[in-house]
Amino acid sequence: xxxxFLGLALTLxxxxxxxxxxxxxxxxxxxxxxxxxxxxxxxxLQDFRGEVVMLNFWASWCGPCRQxxxxxxxxxxxxxDLGFTILAVNVDENRDEAHRFLDKVPVSYPxxxxxxxxxxxxxxxxxxxxxxxxxxxxxxxxxxxGYQPGYEDEYETQIRQLVRE
Amino acid sequence: MAVTDxxxxxxxxxxxxxxxxxxxxxxxxATLPVDNVDVLYHRYEGGGMVIDGPSxxxxxxxxxxxxxxGQYYVDMVSAASVDVVALASEYTEERxxxxxxxxxxxxxxxxxxxxxxxxxxDYEANTVYFSASQEFFGGMSxxxxxxxxxxxxxxxxxxxxxxxxxxxxxxxxxxxxxxTRNSLLGVxxxxxxxxxxxxxxxRRNRYIDPDAQRGFSYQLExxxxxxxxxxVATRALYxxxxxxxxxxxxxxxxxxxxxxxxxxxxxxxxxxxxRWTLEGRARYYVQDEADFYSxxxxxxxSQTHLARDKEMSAxxxxxxxxxxxxxxKQTSLPGxxxxxxxxxxxxxxxxxxxxxxxxxxxxxxxxxxxxxSFDAFVTRASLILEY
Amino acid sequence: MNPFKAVMAxxxxxxxxxxxxxxxxxxxxxxxxxxxxxxxxxxxxxxxGKADSYMHHVYQARESARGAEGGSGGGCGCx
Numbered sequence: 122x123x124x125x126f127l128g129l130a131l132t133l134x135x136x137x138x139x140x141x142x143x144x145x146x147x148x149x150x151x152x153x154x155x156x157x158x159x160x161x162x163x164x165x166l167q168d169f170r171g172e173v174v175m176l177n178f179w180a181s182w183c184g185p186c187r188q189x190x191x192x193x194x195x196x197x198x199x200x201x202d203l204g205f206t207i208l209a210v211n212v213d214e215n216r217d218e219a220h221r222f223l224d225k226v227p228v229s230y231p232x233x234x235x236x237x238x239x240x241x242x243x244x245x246x247x248x249x250x251x252x253x254x255x256x257x258x259x260x261x262x263x264x265x266x267g268y269q270p271g272y273e274d275e276y277e278t279q280i281r282q283l284v285r286e
Numbered sequence: 287m288a289v290t291d292x293x294x295x296x297x298x299x300x301x302x303x304x305x306x307x308x309x310x311x312x313x314x315x316a317t318l319p320v321d322n323v324d325v326l327y328h329r330y331e332g333g334g335m336v337i338d339g340p341s342x343x344x345x346x347x348x349x350x351x352x353x354x355x356g357q358y359y360v361d362m363v364s365a366a367s368v369d370v371v372a373l374a375s376e377y378t379e380e381r382x383x384x385x386x387x388x389x390x391x392x393x394x395x396x397x398x399x400x401x402x403x404x405x406x407x408d409y410e411a412n413t414v415y416f417s418a419s420q421e422f423f424g425g426m427s428x429x430x431x432x433x434x435x436x437x438x439x440x441x442x443x444x445x446x447x448x449x450x451x452x453x454x455x456x457x458x459x460x461x462x463x464x465x466t467r468n469s470l471l472g473v474x475x476x477x478x479x480x481x482x483x484x485x486x487x488x489r490r491n492r493y494i495d496p497d498a499q500r501g502f503s504y505q506l507e508x509x510x511x512x513x514x515x516x517x518v519a520t521r522a523l524y525x526x527x528x529x530x531x532x533x534x535x536x537x538x539x540x541x542x543x544x545x546x547x548x549x550x551x552x553x554x555x556x557x558x559x560x561r562w563t564l565e566g567r568a569r570y571y572v573q574d575e576a577d578f579y580s581x582x583x584x585x586x587x588s589q590t591h592l593a594r595d596k597e598m599s600a601x602x603x604x605x606x607x608x609x610x611x612x613x614x615k616q617t618s619l620p621g622x623x624x625x626x627x628x629x630x631x632x633x634x635x636x637x638x639x640x641x642x643x644x645x646x647x648x649x650x651x652x653x654x655x656x657x658x659s660f661d662a663f664v665t666r667a668s669l670i671l672e673y
Numbered sequence: 674m675n676p677f678k679a680v681m682a683x684x685x686x687x688x689x690x691x692x693x694x695x696x697x698x699x700x701x702x703x704x705x706x707x708x709x710x711x712x713x714x715x716x717x718x719x720x721x722g723k724a725d726s727y728m729h730h731v732y733q734a735r736e737s738a739r740g741a742e743g744g745s746g747g748g749c750g751c752x
Contacts, residue, residue, distance in 0.1 A: 178706065180706065180709065180712075180749075182708070182709050182712035182713070182749055183749055183751050184317060184320065184749065184751055185317060185751045185752055186751075187623075212706040212709075213709065214709060221615075221616070222616065224616070225615075225616030226616070238704070238706050238707065241704065241706040242704070246704065246705060246706050247424065247705060248425070248705050248751070248752060249705045249706060249708070249749065249750070249751045249752075250751070251705075266752070267752030268752065269350045269351075269391075269752065270349075270350035271350050316752060317751050317752050322722075324722040324723045326722075326723050326724050326727060328727050330731060341723050341727065343722070343723050357723070359723075421750065423701055424700070424701025424703075424704075424705065424750075425701070425705060425708075425750030425751075426701045426703055426750070428747075430743075432743075456740065458740070458743070460743060462718075462747055464703050464708075464711060464747060464750070466702075466703065467707050467708075467710055467711070468710050468711075470711065470716065470718070470747040472718065472747075474740075474741040474742070474743060475741060476739075476740030476741040477740075478739060478740055515738075515739065515740065517738060517739065517740040517741040518741055519741035519742070521718070523716055523718065523747070525710045525711075525713070525715070525716055529713065529715060530715060531713075531715045531716050533718075537738065537741055537742075539738035539739070539740070539741075541737070543737075545737045545738075547736065547737060547738040549738060555715045555720075556715075563714070563715060571732070571736055571738070573736065573737055573738060576737070597735060597736065597737055598737060603735070603736065611720070611721075613714060626714075626720075628720075628721050628724060630721065630724060632728070634731075636735070664728070664731055666721070666724040666728070668721055668722060668723065668724040670721075670722050
C-alpha cells in the first residue's frame, strides 16, 4: 500500500521539479534572410537595421499562435511609430491555410511566407510559436519558446528596452 | 498477495522510468485542453434493451495554467438484458454520473485530478483519478501515467439490508511517439485490481436438476473476491496525402480469472473538403471464458466459484461503424472559435460460443438450447463548441 | 517468464530507448514547424471528445476486457 503511494508521490515531485527554458537572453547576430511578404514584395531582414524587429514564427494549425496574434497586433499598433516592427513568418506548406486563418484573425503587421521551412531551419526553431527579439543593430537579444498567456507582458518589456537603446 | 505484488511492482517501475527519463534532455512545454462545451446524445439499442441519454461537458481555463471541467451524464435504461429477463420482469432505470476535473500545466507537464460519482438505485460508484503527462524529445514523445481509485457500493432493489463493497485500482502507463511527419505510434499499459463483491447480485447460474420442471434449477453466483487484470495496447496512425488517415489498433488482455481477450480495430478517416469528413471503422473482439464459468453446471454447488454471466463466457464481437463530421474553424458565430458536429453509428454483433439462450422458444433439453447471439446499434450525435 | 513481467520488461526497454534518444546526439527528426499533418484533426487519436469515451464504456459494459483504451499525444506539439 505504502509502496504505491510513495511511488506516485516521487513521480509527482520529479515531474514538478523539472523546469525548462521558455525565454532566453543572448546577443548574437540574427541570420539574414529574404522572404516573400503578404503584399507581394520580398522583404529582407537586413533592410530593417535601425528598427527593433520582433520575428515570430507561426502556423495556421498552431493553437497558441492564434492566441498571441491579436495581442501582437496591439503591440504593433502601439510601438510601430517608435521604430519597431513585427515580421511574422508563416510556416504553412499551403498558403491558402494561412489566408483562411488571417481572414478570421486579421492583423496589420507584415506576414512573410516560409513554405519550405528554410528560415525556420536557419533559426533552429524548437517550438511553435517562436519569437525572437532583434535589436536595432541586427542582433538577436531575446528568444521565446511557445506562448502562454502572460508572455505578451514580457514581449512589451523587452520591446520597450530595445526601443530605448 | 499476487495483487499487491504486481501493483507495487508497477508503481516502483513507473517511478523509476519517469525519474530516468527526466534526467535526460530538457523537456518541452505542453498546452492545456482548449475551453469547450461537449454535448452528446448517446443511444444503445439491441438485445432487447434501449439505453440512451445526454452527456454535457463544460471546460474552462482559469488563468494560464489551470483548466477545470465538469460533466453530467445520464443512462436511461429501458428493458433488461437476456440473463435478467429470464428471471425478472422488464424495468426502467436511470444512472446519473457527475465528473469534476482539474488540469494543471506546470512548465512541461500536465497534472490532472478528477472525481466521478455514478449513481443508480442499486449501485453507487465513486472514483478518484490522477494523471501526469509529459512531453519530451522535442515534443515528439508524450508519456502519461495514471492512477484511479474506485469505491463502489453494491445494492439490491427491494432489499434495503443488502449492501456490499467493491474497490478498484487502475494503474496506467502510456507512450505516444511521433514517428515521421505523417505517422504516430502509441503504446498503453494498464493494470486493474478489484477487491470485494465483484458479482451481479441479480444474476443466477444454473445446474442440472432432474427434479426441476425444465431440467435445471438456479443458484446464486459466487465470484472470487479479487481480480487482477492486465492489458497492453498498441496503436498506429498514418496520414494519407489527400487529407485522410488510417489507424490500426491491437489490444491484448489477460486476467486472474483466466480470461484472455484480443481486440483488433481498423479505422479510416477521409476529409472530403476543409469542412466535411467521413469515417469508417471495423473492430473484432474475441475472448475466452473465465476459469469458473459455465452455462450449465453438472449439479448444485459443484465448485468454489460459479458464474454464468455471459460477459465471462467465450464469445466474439464484431463492430462495423461509420460517421460524418462537420468542422467549422474560426466560425462567424459570436464567441465560438471552432464548431464540430459528429454523427456516428456503429453496428455491434455479439455471438457466444458457450452461453445459451434459455428464453429461446421451443422444447430444448438443458444444455441444448441455441447459443445466444444479439446485435445492437449505437448512435452518437455530438456537438463540440470551442470558445 | 510470467507474461505480465515479460511485457513490463519490454515496456522498460521501449521507454528507456526513447529516453536514451533524448540524452544522446539523436535530435528530434520531426521539427516543430513540420507538425502540420499531425495537427490535422484527421490525425487525432480522440477527435470526438466524450463520444469516444462513451464508446469505451459501451464495450466495457459488455466485454470482460478493460483498460489501455486511451491515448494522448501527437497533435501540434505546440509550446
